[in-house]
Amino acid sequence: MFSRILIANRGEIALRIIRACRELGVQCVVVYSEADRHAHYLSLADEAICIGPADPAESYLNIPRIISAAEISNVEAIHPGYGFLAENAHFVEICRDCKINFIGPAPESMHLLGDKVQARKLAEKSKVAVVPGSDKAVANEDEAAQLAEKIGYPVIIKAAAGGGGRGMRIAHNEMSLRVAFHSAETEASSAFKNADLYLEKYLEQSRHVEVQVLADHTGNTLHLWERDCSLQRRHQKLVEETPSPGLSTEVRQELCKAAVRLAKAAGYINAGTFEFLLDKNNKFYFSEANTRIQVEHPITEMVTGIDLVQWQLRIAAGENLKLRQKDIRQQGSAIECRINAEDPANDFAPCSGCIDRFIPPGGFGVRLDSHVYPGYRISPHYDSLIGKLVVHKKTRAEAIACMKRALQEFEVGPVKTTIGLCREILTHRQFVKGKVDTGFIERTW
Ligand code: ADP
16 A cells, blocks of 8 residues: 555545545645635645645646645655546656556546547447447537437537536527537637537436446456436536436346446546436436546445545555455445535526535434535635535435435535525425436426
């Protein structure tokens, strides 16, 4: 195991990684921007290094500054968390050149899976269905219109370099396609500095179900079952749960096996997630791979009893999985609600400012992953996630009851949050029946 690592991230995930390090007896160095100077978790690390101003380009995304911090603090490895540099293969290559271990997959698998077009080809080779769509970036509006005619409306336009649901547009006919194509192009080039777009059949009333995978250097590739992330707003996840309600044992097995096949085909090592869309008939299609730890990883940890972040460190340090597939059981039911500083009544506009009131919930079955405390100031420079409320109970009905009472206890103010909306979702009869799809929140609220 490493003796000292650096955490190239902030907020709740930096704290999550510090906790894993503490339990493993690994020293940790955390980097921070000037905006995070007062974050409490900094005092839990063995060393904290300021790497620049609030703007991510000057700090958390700044490779030379992060590498310098790693070199002066004498670490053996870097954990990237999620977002920022976590899926940047160039950064991983630089770590390799500097003889610093990267806690995540090799840059080759990251390149392969990070490119949506190449990932689709890999899926086809691995006999995993993909959503019908373009097998390369579409050159222009006319080509997009021709292709849409071929695959049939509705279609979804996506940014090739996309992420976080940005740059996506749904079109129901040629006229809306032509309008959407231009706005998606503008958004993609400003958000990702890459205007390439591609087209897919839009699966109506589909569910988002993803599979957690762990793989070691010997090729032992295991799945840790699925997470249902169908509750989304603007194509971004809000509530996640495992097991996915309404999935038959057979489909669940097939889905998990498909994820393992994909991971093996990509030569994948470490923790990764394979995302699928399930149509109304429970037919599943591979959508994309995330080559990092996911925000929603705790629900998998709760039902399997496996600490994913600790395993990321162990695998990166060369340790092999001592587990076999049949040892990994999905026990009970877990739900996560993302608590964001956002105003659901105002199109989920992010809220910044000081959190004066912060009364966290607790009790049997409740886990809160949050870096926030009373007096914490939310910076407008970063995402709006202020905590992840997770519950784990024997049955789904008990987990829902537990989450409802935990949300009731949770008080955050004066900033607006998603707590109230999550409470309404958990009470909604469609959710209780387990019958929701990715459009549910937008149709209902
Ligand atoms: P990102 O990388 O931006 O997160 P994804 O490809 O993971 O984008 O898609 C995010 C969400 O957008 C999915 O969970 C789903 O709700 C919706 N989505 C994406 N592709 C399709 C599709 N072909 N049909 C229906 N919904 C889709």
